[in-house]
Amino acid sequence: MIVNLPYKIMVEKRLDENVREFLLSLKLGKKCAIICDKNVMELCDDTINTIKRHFSADIISPSLEKTYLENLSKKISGYDFCIGLGGGRSIDAAKYSSFLAKIPWIAFPTILSHDGVVSSRASIESNGAKISINAAEPIAIIAGLEKIRNAPYRWIAAGAGDLISKISAVEDWRLAAKAGKEPYHTVMAELSLLSARAVMSNADDIRKKNYHGLEVLLWALISSGFAMNIYGSSRPGSGSEHNFSHALEKLGSSALHGEQVALGTIATTYLQGQDWKAIIKMLKKLKLPVTAKGMGETEERVVKALATASSIRDRYTVLNKKNLTEKSARNVLESVGII
Numbered sequence: 001m002i003v004n005l006p007y008k009i010m011v012e013k014r015l016d017e018n019v020r021e022f023l024l025s026l027k028l029g030k031k032c033a034i035i036c037d038k039n040v041m042e043l044c045d046d047t048i049n050t051i052k053r054h055f056s057a058d059i060i061s062p063s064l065e066k067t068y069l070e071n072l073s074k075k076i077s078g079y080d081f082c083i084g085l086g087g088g089r090s091i092d093a094a095k096y097s098s099f100l101a102k103i104p105w106i107a108f109p110t111i112l113s114h115d116g117v118v119s120s121r122a123s124i125e126s127n128g129a130k131i132s133i134n135a136a137e138p139i140a141i142i143a144g145l146e147k148i149r150n151a152p153y154r155w156i157a158a159g160a161g162d163l164i165s166k167i168s169a170v171e172d173w174r175l176a177a178k179a180g181k182e183p184y185h186t187v188m189a190e191l192s193l194l195s196a197r198a199v200m201s202n203a204d205d206i207r208k209k210n211y212h213g214l215e216v217l218l219w220a221l222i223s224s225g226f227a228m229n230i231y232g233s234s235r236p237g238s239g240s241e242h243n244f245s246h247a248l249e250k251l252g253s254s255a256l257h258g259e260q261v262a263l264g265t266i267a268t269t270y271l272q273g274q275d276w277k278a279i280i281k282m283l284k285k286l287k288l289p290v291t292a293k294g295m296g297e298t299e300e301r302v303v304k305a306l307a308t309a310s311s312i313r314d315r316y317t318v319l320n321k322k323n324l325t326e327k328s329a330r331n332v333l334e335s336v337g338i339i
């Protein structure tokens, strides 16, 4: 088993000259490409200026289009390292282009809406469709809680939703092992569950967006990412509820990933025989949507997504066991109040 993990992580309330010290301690060289969009550039101009004073840094705007990232990788291959600064787009663009360019990259999230910060897989677009593609883990992570706190609460709630979904994902993994489909890694499963539990027992602080809540959310996202990176696949953190989210996206849903998987978790924990009512209670506490309407979705779309979720990818989950039709998917969604 070979495991790649970020070797340094910096979490601070406020970022100032400490970013310079941190970057120097990584001993990566002087030339750096910062991938970030215009909004983040304005939001983080102080940090960018600090970096620019000590490194030869160029700002590059992100796109998730595969061809763009392939071209970008040629451009940045002469750089010593790359920083993905911002939300998912910048992180994924930095992750994939640096992987192709064979240079180290640093994750510098300004929002915490999902656990892609640590993972080695990048979500990009090819011919207009979203794809998940192999890339590399960040060599380091930098997070400034003050900046993260400025993000709208909806994104923070989505990050919490992505973590609560591990309750469904780990149960699916257990079911797959029971059905003889694949081995179960107890410690990685527990690590994944730990991130969900940490979020649930600190939901009030997360809801208040206080520093303790944000710190818990950040470390829980990192721990969940570690579980997947150590195991070498997304299995510890992605089961039927993620299938449901991928199916929804395919049907054109524009809800946030964390909102989709959280809503899916209500239905999948119901199918798994877990305490789905407790999940609803927790999602409500975190102000996450618990109905299709609340998430801006039509009944038809969520029914179709749940009925087709098992065919999204080759991963055994409770959905393989239940073999839902559109009619039975509708029944499930009605039973848990999603529609």
Ligand SMILES: [Zn+2]
Binding pocket: 114, 115, 162, 242, 257, 261
């Ligand atoms: Zn996720």
